Amino acid sequence: xxxxxxxxxxxxxxxxxxxxxxxxxxxxxxxxxxxxxxxxxxxxxxxxxxxxxxxxxxxxxxxxxxxxxxxxxxxxxxxxxxxxxxxxxxxxxxxxxxxxxxxxxxxxxxxxxxxxxxxxxxxxxxxxxxxxxxxxxxxxxxxxxxxxxxxxxxxxxxxxxxxxxxxxxxxxxxxxxxxxxxxxxxxxxxxxxxxxxxxxxxxxxxxxxxxxxxxxxxxxxxxxxxxxxxxxxxxxxxxxxxxxxxxxxxxxxxxxxxxxxxxxxxxxxxxxxxxxxxxxxxxxxxxxxxxxxxxxxxxxxxxxxxxxxxxxxxxxxxxx
Numbered sequence: 001x002x003x004x005x006x007x008x009x010x011x012x013x014x015x016x017x018x019x020x021x022x023x024x025x026x027x028x029x030x031x032x033x034x035x036x037x038x039x040x041x042x043x044x045x046x047x048x049x050x051x052x053x054x055x056x057x058x059x060x061x062x063x064x065x066x067x068x069x070x071x072x073x074x075x076x077x078x079x080x081x082x083x084x085x086x087x088x089x090x091x092x093x094x095x096x097x098x099x100x101x102x103x104x105x106x107x108x109x110x111x112x113x114x115x116x117x118x119x120x121x122x123x124x125x126x127x128x129x130x131x132x133x134x135x136x137x138x139x140x141x142x143x144x145x146x147x148x149x150x151x152x153x154x155x156x157x158x159x160x161x162x163x164x165x166x167x168x169x170x171x172x173x174x175x176x177x178x179x180x181x182x183x184x185x186x187x188x189x190x191x192x193x194x195x196x197x198x199x200x201x202x203x204x205x206x207x208x209x210x211x212x213x214x215x216x217x218x219x220x221x222x223x224x225x226x227x228x229x230x231x232x233x234x235x236x237x238x239x240x241x242x243x244x245x246x247x248x249x250x251x252x253x254x255x256x257x258x259x260x261x262x263x264x265x266x267x268x269x270x271x272x273x274x275x276x277x278x279x280x281x282x283x284x285x286x287x288x289x290x291x292x293x294x295x296x297x298x299x300x301x302x303x304x305x306x307x308x309x310x311x312x313x314x315x316x317x318x319x320x
Contacts, residue, residue, distance in 0.1 A: 025085050025261050029060040032088045032251075035074025037067040041203055041287075045119045045249040046090040048281060052272040053265075061088075070094050070159055072105060079107040083254040085261035089113065092249045096304035097159035100312040101319050110305070114262055115297035116251040117269040118290030120282050123223030124161050124247055125230065127207045127216045128199040129192055137220045137239040140199060144175040151177045154188035154200040158317050161247055162188070164308055165201040165222065167315045172240050192216065203247055204229050204286030221286075222246065229286035248290070248304075250297050266294055 032050050036042045043065060050061040066074030071094045081087035099109055107113075126137065134140040144151045155163035158181075166179060180197050182188035185206055191197050193215045200207075201222070208229065210216040220236045221227045222245045236243040251269060253262060272278055273289035282289055290297075311317075 026057050026059040030086050031064050033064050033074050033078045034090050035071035042090050042092040042249050056268040076106045079112045081254050083256040089252040093161050094159050097308045100309040101159045112255050113252040114255050114257050115294040116265050118297045119249040120287040121246045121248040122287030123221040124201045125204050125207050126219045129195050132198045141173050148176040152180050152197040153177050154180050154197040156182050156185050162201045227286050
């Protein structure tokens with residue numbers, strides 16, 4: 001009898017010890033690492049959500065930008081942080097492509113991080129210079145087929161959506177275009193406006209101001225359906241069936257973060273993303289709010305990792 005009571009007592013203590021962090025959570029500020037530079041999609045999403053998450057949890061949520069090496073530096077910092085719910089990580093597209101571009105990472109993006117929630121998802125925009133000679137995706141494709149290798153596409157980094165969607169376009173449309181690499185989106189867009197390059201794939205917030213003032217032409221969006229932020233702009237899918245790709249942002253935590261804390265963060269985040277003002281704010285940027293379960297985000301990341309990995313290998317894309 002005594003041994004049974006002792007065993008039961010030990011089990012109770014273990015369960016209580018496991019539940020205690022979730023009961024007291026959070027009792028201090030939370031750090032939300034963004035492994036990218038300020039003003040990018042991951043940073044914008046993190047800051048919008050962080051304000052509301054702080055209100056819901058009763059503790060400050062501090063955004064910490066740790067940019068560099070395609071997002072791998074900040075991600076490594078998050079992976080090495082204590083798995084106690086006080087460090088979160090907000091990633092976007094490059095999180096799914098980095099495993100295929102870097103020969104040696106200090107972490108496994110699937111094994112070492114726990115999914116919390118998809119924050120936002122939305123299309124990229126194909127834009128061209130007004131004097132490029134084409135005012136639709138069809139005209140761009142005709143020009144590329146008649147002048148192989150001459151149409152110049154700006155891209156930002158080997159694993160960026162700009163580069164990968166250009167490569168996808170080459171495969172799906174069976175065309176050859178020139179890749180013109182840039183270190184940052186600002187320089188790429190500046191040269192596109194100046195006519196040094198012909199076209200680019202980029203996020204809607206990056207290009208929309210220039211489309212509205214007539215300095216760039218919006219040719220298509222990469223989502224399955226048309227986007228209210230750029231009404232009248234067709235989808236790539238209308239010209240090339242099956243050409244669909246979306247930019248996205250997800251919230252993660254270090255692996256082994258208590259499930260109760262992950263569940264709390266997921267529940268609060270879903271409530272935030274459902275708020276009309278939050279939905280409207282992201283809609284203005286061309287995005288829809290995410291939500292869903294941690295398991296759904298995990299599957300999303302696995303699908304994106306597999307999809308873009310196949311393209312990266314097929315097109316022999318490297319960091320050089």
